[in-house]
Amino acid sequence: MRKRNVLVSKVLGRFLLIAFLIGWIGAAVVSAETITFWSMWGGNRIPYMEKVVADFEVKHPDIQVNINVIAIPGIEDKILTALAGGSPPDVMALYTDVFAKTADTGVLLAIDDLMARDDISPDDWYPGAWSMVTYKGKAYGLPNVINAVQMLYWNKDLFKESGLDPELPPRTFNEVSEMVPKLYRTKAGRLDVAAMGVPGVLGFVYCNGGKVLSEDGRRPLFNSPECAEVLEWARDIADSQGGIEELSAFYTQWARTVEQYPFFYNKVAMQVSGVFYINMIAENNPELNYDVTLIPHGPKGTTKDLVFGAWNWVIPKQASHIQAAWELVKWIAHGKGHQEFMKIQLRPAMVKKYNEPPYKTFFEEHNPHWGTILKVMELGVPYAISPITREFEQEAFNPMVEQVLYHKKTVKEALNWGEKKAKEIIADYYGQ
Amino acid sequence: MLAKVRFKNKIRLKTRRTVWGYIFISPWLIGLVAFIAGPVIAAFFFSFTKYDLLSPLQWIGLRNYVKMFTADELFRTALYNTVYYVGCSVPLSVLVGFTLALLLNVKINGVIWFRTVYYLPCVVPSVAMCILWLWIFSPQIGLLNYFLGVFDLPQPYWLSSITWSKPALIIMNIWTAGTSMIIYLAGLQGIPVQLYESAELDGANWLQKLFKITVPLMTPFIFFNLIMSLIYSFQVFNAAYIMTDGGPLNSTLFYVLYLYRHGFQYFHMGYASTLAWFLFVLVFGFAMLIFKTSRFWVYYEKK
Numbered sequence: 001m002r003k004r005n006v007l008v009s010k011v012l013g014r015f016l017l018i019a020f021l022i023g024w025i026g027a028a029v030v031s032a033e034t035i036t037f038w039s040m041w042g043g044n045r046i047p048y049m050e051k052v053v054a055d056f057e058v059k060h061p062d063i064q065v066n067i068n069v070i071a072i073p074g075i076e077d078k079i080l081t082a083l084a085g086g087s088p089p090d091v092m093a094l095y096t097d098v099f100a101k102t103a104d105t106g107v108l109l110a111i112d113d114l115m116a117r118d119d120i121s122p123d124d125w126y127p128g129a130w131s132m133v134t135y136k137g138k139a140y141g142l143p144n145v146i147n148a149v150q151m152l153y154w155n156k157d158l159f160k161e162s163g164l165d166p167e168l169p170p171r172t173f174n175e176v177s178e179m180v181p182k183l184y185r186t187k188a189g190r191l192d193v194a195a196m197g198v199p200g201v202l203g204f205v206y207c208n209g210g211k212v213l214s215e216d217g218r219r220p221l222f223n224s225p226e227c228a229e230v231l232e233w234a235r236d237i238a239d240s241q242g243g244i245e246e247l248s249a250f251y252t253q254w255a256r257t258v259e260q261y262p263f264f265y266n267k268v269a270m271q272v273s274g275v276f277y278i279n280m281i282a283e284n285n286p287e288l289n290y291d292v293t294l295i296p297h298g299p300k301g302t303t304k305d306l307v308f309g310a311w312n313w314v315i316p317k318q319a320s321h322i323q324a325a326w327e328l329v330k331w332i333a334h335g336k337g338h339q340e341f342m343k344i345q346l347r348p349a350m351v352k353k354y355n356e357p358p359y360k361t362f363f364e365e366h367n368p369h370w371g372t373i374l375k376v377m378e379l380g381v382p383y384a385i386s387p388i389t390r391e392f393e394q395e396a397f398n399p400m401v402e403q404v405l406y407h408k409k410t411v412k413e414a415l416n417w418g419e420k421k422a423k424e425i426i427a428d429y430y431g432q
Numbered sequence: 433m434l435a436k437v438r439f440k441n442k443i444r445l446k447t448r449r450t451v452w453g454y455i456f457i458s459p460w461l462i463g464l465v466a467f468i469a470g471p472v473i474a475a476f477f478f479s480f481t482k483y484d485l486l487s488p489l490q491w492i493g494l495r496n497y498v499k500m501f502t503a504d505e506l507f508r509t510a511l512y513n514t515v516y517y518v519g520c521s522v523p524l525s526v527l528v529g530f531t532l533a534l535l536l537n538v539k540i541n542g543v544i545w546f547r548t549v550y551y552l553p554c555v556v557p558s559v560a561m562c563i564l565w566l567w568i569f570s571p572q573i574g575l576l577n578y579f580l581g582v583f584d585l586p587q588p589y590w591l592s593s594i595t596w597s598k599p600a601l602i603i604m605n606i607w608t609a610g611t612s613m614i615i616y617l618a619g620l621q622g623i624p625v626q627l628y629e630s631a632e633l634d635g636a637n638w639l640q641k642l643f644k645i646t647v648p649l650m651t652p653f654i655f656f657n658l659i660m661s662l663i664y665s666f667q668v669f670n671a672a673y674i675m676t677d678g679g680p681l682n683s684t685l686f687y688v689l690y691l692y693r694h695g696f697q698y699f700h701m702g703y704a705s706t707l708a709w710f711l712f713v714l715v716f717g718f719a720m721l722i723f724k725t726s727r728f729w730v731y732y733e734k735k
Contacts, residue, residue: 245589250572252591
């Protein structure tokens, strides 16, 4: 009995050892190079990106992609931790402010040589999109998507009910100011239908012939008559609808969730938003009677589309599989992956050729606003690629705007305060 | 000779026990050093540097501290907002928790269900609570303004108002007074009934019993909750981060949110460490003050 047990143990032990060795050797021989990929595309974009990655793996059977979706709120924590800890993913998405900061500290791979080797030209992208991946003359990634293509969406039914021509949206600040009092409605003393939310002052300064920061981010330029006009206009829009607190409360009640944007439900007459809005309207309320046009401009300027931020695909220098990572980046930023990913969302590609024939036909058939979208893409102007933009906006520019909206300071006082604060931030960072 | 041997054996036994004691608590000790003591000491060092975690640090001496005290307007704003929050939130949560405990110490049918209901807010995850209260505070369709309207009272803009944003977050914090209520309840149930019986025999009314028996004997529990509430309130973060992002107009820019921005959004780890150490000293100072003054108002039964 004992001899039999010993024999069984020996046989079992040897069997397990052989099985282990086969598995280990087999894994070493067969395994593809696995790269980690941090994508920030969430919600209904997850399956789209998974499909793009799956197609990449079919085309590159020697590369496997381990995709992780990282939620945008708090993404900087994870990126900073990963970079500082020396274990970043091979490919990740970085937003402009973090992009500039990390490029400044030298943790990102400059890809100019790789682009030259693979015959990829910066001219393949729209200038606005390309400008967001360069820092101090070098490219540190490829464009993913830009926070731009801002358009004015207007509700034709609400226009008609208010006695306005539903086919004639406003084209200037003055026209907006004239329409707002006619468009908003109250119920039991509270705002029930908003004419328009508070305009994003940052972008509209450029539509009035002004600038906010120099392109290197080292000089504040917003203490100007152009910016003053935009601030007064924004304040007047809020005041004519019951004040900033009433307007803010109105938007807050929609709980700031994607599915509850009031414009989808005939509660806002005019909305400035990006091209992604078209897809969201189609999903939430396809019956909405609306159209899109260029955003209004001020008396001192023409419509511009400020590229105030962008998500870029980057490869950290510490990435374990640089060549494989570059293949993925090319696919999702320049190749078929990018084209398919943007096409399925009915969004314009960042690469020009995918918005032109023969691809253009699909968009023209499926997106009735394609003509306007392309027009806006051509009006892109770059913002500042600077490590201090986030701090500048949170601690100088946005509080300055709020001081005007909440009537805590006059426009001139707020501009002077904002400029002083901006200069302190810039001096502090650059050690002046 | 025998005594010497016994003494040596005793020392060896004591040493062995000490060593084994340390071995058993070593996982906790290692964790303390690696995750708490180590980072605290490192943060103190970083507070004298310009450091963004990605590039080599630069020693700048006291510049961060000088900037914090003399040139940083938002530091003063964040400190004011936090002290305001602590100054209102802590006394109110102590009062509400104690009052609830008094009410729930009554022996009635179903009291256990009442105690559960009042404790439930404490087990709601923080993020879910914030989303819930975003709706409650909605000026147009929120529950709070609805009830205020029923009684014809003013209906503030709550989180959209510079004036009412902090009171709104204080109200939300008091909703979780169930945590301290449980501790007070335990304390109340430890008070000997004979004391109340004696007081009744001497003709004491409910108010006299409350202030002459209950409150003095509950002071150790009040002291504990006061310290814990103070430490917790100084670190208020979730509500501002999720609900208001410090707005409107920095009215809910609390200290830890400001610290977080410097550390993780602007990558100013050196300055964030400076802010963190100042907060530590401040909270430690307040806690020590309460400890030192406790001998005047905290009564322990042994005395």
